[in-house]
Amino acid sequence: MEEQDQELIERYFRNALSAAEQAELERRVASDAGFRLELEAQRKVRQAVRLREKKEVLERLAQRGRELDAREKQNGGKRRWWLAGGLILLLVLLAWWQWNGKPAATKQEPPPVLSGQDSTQRIPPPDTPRTTAPPDAPAVKKPENQLPVASRDTRERLFAAHFKPYKDESLEPSLRGDDPPPPPEKFRQLYWDGQYPEALSQFENLPAAARENDNELFIKAECLLATGRADEAARIFELILKNDRSRYTDAAAWHLALAYLKTGDMGRAKSRLQRISRSNASPWRADAAALLTSIQ
Amino acid sequence: MGVRFTLPDHYYATTRWSKAVYYSNNILTFSPNYPKLGNTGLTDSAEILRALSEGHTQVLQSLYEQHRPDFFRWAGRRIECGRPEMEDAWQEAVFAFYEQAASRKLTAFRYNARTWLFAVGYRKLLNQRRKTKWIFWKDEIDDALVRDPVFQQFPGEEPGAEEQASLLASMEEMSTQCRNLLRQRFFLEKSIPEIQQLYDYQSTNALSVSLSRCLKRLKELFREKAGI
Incomplete structure (x- = not known):
């Protein structure tokens, strides 16, 4: 090519x-x-x-x-x-x-069924009764520190599991024959018998000095808590603890924590329970620790 | 900031290309003064065409990557076909671009690279499928396909599968040196002096002799494969 x-x-x-x-x-x-x-x-x-x-x-x-x-x-x-x-x-x-x-329902839930005859608590030391200011202390704050773990149902369940109206020998009414008991005695009798609404009505019949007594106020707070009026109960417990003159201060502290629990104020409930669980003197130390664990 | 291509070591011997780019650590980078492989920068890039005409196929890889997702989306809206078909069409378009640049048939862009590649890839898909979806709008690729007869040549005719296999088998039996010489001469369309400079032949005669031997051997192989 x-x-x-x-x-x-x-x-x-x-x-x-x-x-x-x-x-x-x-x-x-x-x-x-x-x-x-x-x-x-x-x-x-x-x-x-x-x-x-x-x-x-x-x-x-x-x-x-x-x-x-x-x-x-x-x-x-x-x-x-x-x-x-x-x-x-x-x-x-x-x-x-x-x-x-969700916002809490405005209607109060019916109080849990409570047994009223259990008196296994420790006998507190002798009291020093004296008159105090009426329970017009600052209102319990609305739940602002709610912890996400405690739903309303859970709180109710925990409250019912731990709350028992406080009773000991000092509260047991003495029988006095056929004469109608004086108002303070009747008030305690109704409380002892678990007739909490009636006891609350009777409280209003007490003499003014008795209505300002921290021990009587404690019983009233117990009645309020037992009937589901935890907010009012908490205010009285706070006053009792502030005054620190009642023989029921330990019980008041424990039930204040329960009142906070019931109202959903989990931050205060937790704080109060921590203090009780760290207190060697409190008969509810173990209960507080257990409840704290349940909440957390 | 330039666009980076990794090149094999032997490409670093090409002196003309090195004027357009600077090298470091085996990375070839377009200098900032040169057009970039952006959506528009490449379209006027004579340097890109020159790189391809010298066989720097790494430039192709960047073109392939840069417009591939866009082509798949665009073609998928127009033609009912699977991803493998689109991949084949896209690869064919990129190779056609390379071939045109290598043979110096494509020396300047009338369209940007994206339009050119999309038009060729689209024709390939149309050729395979001939089933298009409803297209409610036209774009620059439709315009290019309608107006420019250059796109009618794609896809070009290919030998049959059997002949392709025979031709490829013949090429595989050639020495590496022969394959390189043949590639430079018949694919990249280099002149004898250009190849002489590239491979440091002492004279054009020496190169011509080598090339003739390679051609003779390849033709022999063709005959062997054909059983002649």
Whole structure:
């Protein structure tokens, strides 16, 4: 094959032929078998070189494509996990709001059924009765430190499990024949018998000095707590503890914690229970610790 | 900040390319003064075309990565086809771009690279499927396909699968040196003096002799594979 023919073929593949050269090429293809074979061989060479280059490039691109897909899948998987996590968190928050976030019902729940004849408590030391200011202390704050763990039902259940109106020998009324008992005696009798609403009514009949006595106030607070009026009971217990003149201060502290629990003031309840559980003198130390664990 | 391509070591011998870029730690970086492979920067980049014409296929990889997700979304809205088909079409488009640049048929961009690649990939998908979704809007790719006859040549004719296998098998039997020479001469369309400079041949005659031997051997292999 002459060099001139090679150049013609090469220019043909580069689309660089003039009209005259194109005519010459077509003439040679039609008349010269050797030229035709060389043209075909050159075509195959170019196809072979191109195919090999294409194969290499496409293999490399395909490999890169697989890497990109894998990375995208991984990122997509992570995104899905984040979305799922966010959704779960949202559901948990909604559930928590459902249980604890709703405003408390204004209607008081009926008081739990309480047994009234249990007197296994420790006998407190002798009291020092004296008149005190009426229980017009600052109102118990609305629940502001509610802990998310204590739902209303849980609080009620814990309260019912731990609250028993305080009774000991000092509170047991003495029998005095057929004469009607004086108001203080009747008040204690009603309390002892578990007739808490009646006892509360009777409290109003007590002499003014008796109504300001911390021990009598303690019994009134117990009646209030037993009838579900925890807010009012808490105010009296706080006063008793502040005055620190009653023989029932330990019991008042314990029942104040329970009153906080019942009203949903979990922050104060927890704080009060911690103090009781750390106090060696309190007969309710173990109960407070147990309740604290239940709350937490 | 430039766009970075990792190049094999032997590319670092190419002196002309090194004027357009600077190298460090096997990373080829477009200098800040050169157009970048951004959404628009590449479109006017003669340097990109020159890199491809010299066989720097790593540039292709960046093109492939940069527009691939967009092409999949775009094509997926237009043609009912699976991801593997779109992947094939996209690879073919990228290779066609390379081939056009390598053979110096594509020396300047009338469209940006994205439009060019999308048009070619889209034609490939149309050729395979011929089933399109309803298209409620036209974009620059539709315009390019309608107006420019250059896109009618894609996809080009390919030899049959059997012939392809035979041609590839023949190439695989060639020496690495021959394959490189043939690639430079017949794919990258380099002149004899250019190849002589690239591979440090003592003379153009020496290179021509080597090239002739390689061609002769390849033709022999063609005949062997064809059983002639």
